[in-house]
Amino acid sequence: MAENRPTPPEVDRVAASRAAVAARRARAKVKAEVASGERTALEVLATAIKDPIGVEGRLRVTELLVSIPAIGVTKMQRIIHRLEISPSKRLGGLGRHQRDRLRDFLSERPTLRHGVADSKLIVLAGPTAVGKGTVAGYIRENYPDVLLSVSATTRAPRPGETEGVSYYFVSDDEFDRMVAGGELLEWAKVHNAYRYGTPRGPVDTAIAAGNSVLLEIDLQGARAVRRAMPEARLVFLLPPSWDELVRRLIGRGTEDAAEQARRLETAKLELAAQGEFDYRVINHDVGDAAREVVDLMEIRAASSMP
Ligand SMILES: Nc1nc2c(ncn2[C@@H]2O[C@H](COP(=O)(O)OP(=O)(O)O)[C@@H](O)[C@H]2O)c(=O)[nH]1
Ligand SMILES: Nc1ncnc2c1ncn2[C@@H]1O[C@H](COP(=O)(O)OP(=O)(O)O)[C@@H](O)[C@H]1O
CATH class of the missing domain: 1.10.8.50 (Helicase, Ruva Protein; domain 3)
Structure with missing residues (x-):
């Protein structure tokens, strides 16, 4: 049994x-x-x-x-x-x-x-008034380990902007000299008005030292950086909606109605280019968007670990 x-x-x-x-x-x-x-x-x-x-x-x-x-x-x-x-x-x-x-x-x-990454250079681009400057500023304040590239520009300083922090404000002649001397990683005429360019030296130095660098530049600049440094990672900042983008542009109040209309036309073309980018981040909340961008850099940092 x-x-x-x-x-x-x-x-x-x-x-x-x-x-x-x-x-x-x-x-x-x-x-x-x-x-x-x-x-x-x-x-x-x-x-x-x-x-x-x-x-x-x-x-x-x-x-x-x-x-x-x-x-x-x-x-x-x-x-x-x-x-x-x-x-x-x-x-x-x-x-x-x-x-x-x-x-x-x-x-x-x-x-x-691939588990690991290969670049410490992040390019932040996106349509006008989506909040690129605001997100980059938040990163400057809250993530001091990230180097924010300071561009050279031929436009005049606005009230509250500081030389060497907001931009290097240079004359047309000085900008010509920088271009001729190969001092700029990329440059572009933005909004059909002034020229803006990324000084090459600080970017090279930071990357050689193993630091993360953020470039807040326009779409043409992002494309130029991709050509010059294919290891760069391109982030496209998106508005939560088209209406919110319009609200932000009008709310900022730095352009007259004609200029706003012109920028919104350009914004449509820029939004159509988002597929060229490696990552898309929606700027609902400034702190969250900044953290998402910085998270991408922590991924980069992991690549340099043994
Ligand atoms: N290609 C390029 N674009 C830049 C550079 N620096 C700033 N920009 C872009 O120039 C545009 C104009 O910037 P700004 O004069 O601050 O005016 P905003 O558009 O009213 O914030 C923005 O789209 C920036 O992303 C740069 O070094 N290179
Ligand atoms: N996440 C957000 N929520 C609400 N308003 C925002 C946000 N990010 C930026 N803004 C506002 O939108 C406007 C445009 O931002 P700005 O940083 O100047 O844009 P960009 O640099 O892309 O042209 C500013 O008035 C800014 O305060």
Whole structure:
């Protein structure tokens, strides 16, 4: 009769705990593969979608994200909050929209696909009045480790602007001399009016010292930097909506109605170019947008670690 007895509960428990250990080991292996760059997080997500109850499907979103070398716990928490995914969610249990948001997040960041990154130069561009200057100013105030490039310009200083902080205000002749001397990394005539250019020296010095540099320049400048330094990463700042962009331009009150209309026409062309950029950040809240831009630089910083 003994051989017909049901399996004692403790035998079940042992088998279950062995299975749990094996599953944990299998998940640890996947995490190690992502951490070493052997597999990308995107590939792991694709496998989890195909087999939601397999090893990848049982992996938590939080575990996958922190396996990516550029992402620590704090950043991971910010990311899942932004993607509206609960920390307890496993890859195989994500709803369709959550899955799409996670996939977009992972594929929009080429540096994450490779685990490490290759550039410390970030270019911030976007349509007029979207808040480029405001976000760059916030970064200057709150992230002193980031060097904000100071451009040279032929336009006159506005009230409150400081030489060497807002811009280097130079004459037309001086600007010609800088161009001829190869002192500018890029330059452009902006809004069909004045010339603006990025002095090459401080950018080269900062990058050579391993520091992160932010250039807040126009679309033509962003394209020129991409040609001169293909390792630069281009960020396009977007308004929450077209109406909000118009409100910001009018609210700033620095242009007359004709100039506002002209800039809005240019803004339409600029918005159409957003696909050329590596990343898109929506400027809902200045602090959040600044943090998103700086997060991209922390990714860069990870590349210089042994
Ligand atoms: N290409 C290029 N554009 C720049 C540079 N510095 C500033 N800009 C752009 O010039 C434009 C005009 O800037 P500004 O005179 O401060 O006026 P705003 O547009 O009213 O803020 C903005 O789109 C800036 O992004 C630069 O060094 N190179
Ligand atoms: N996140 C934001 N929310 C509300 N207003 C903003 C935000 N960012 C910038 N602004 C406002 O929008 C206007 C345009 O910003 P600005 O930084 O001058 O734009 P840009 O440098 O892109 O031309 C300013 O009045 C600024 O205070």
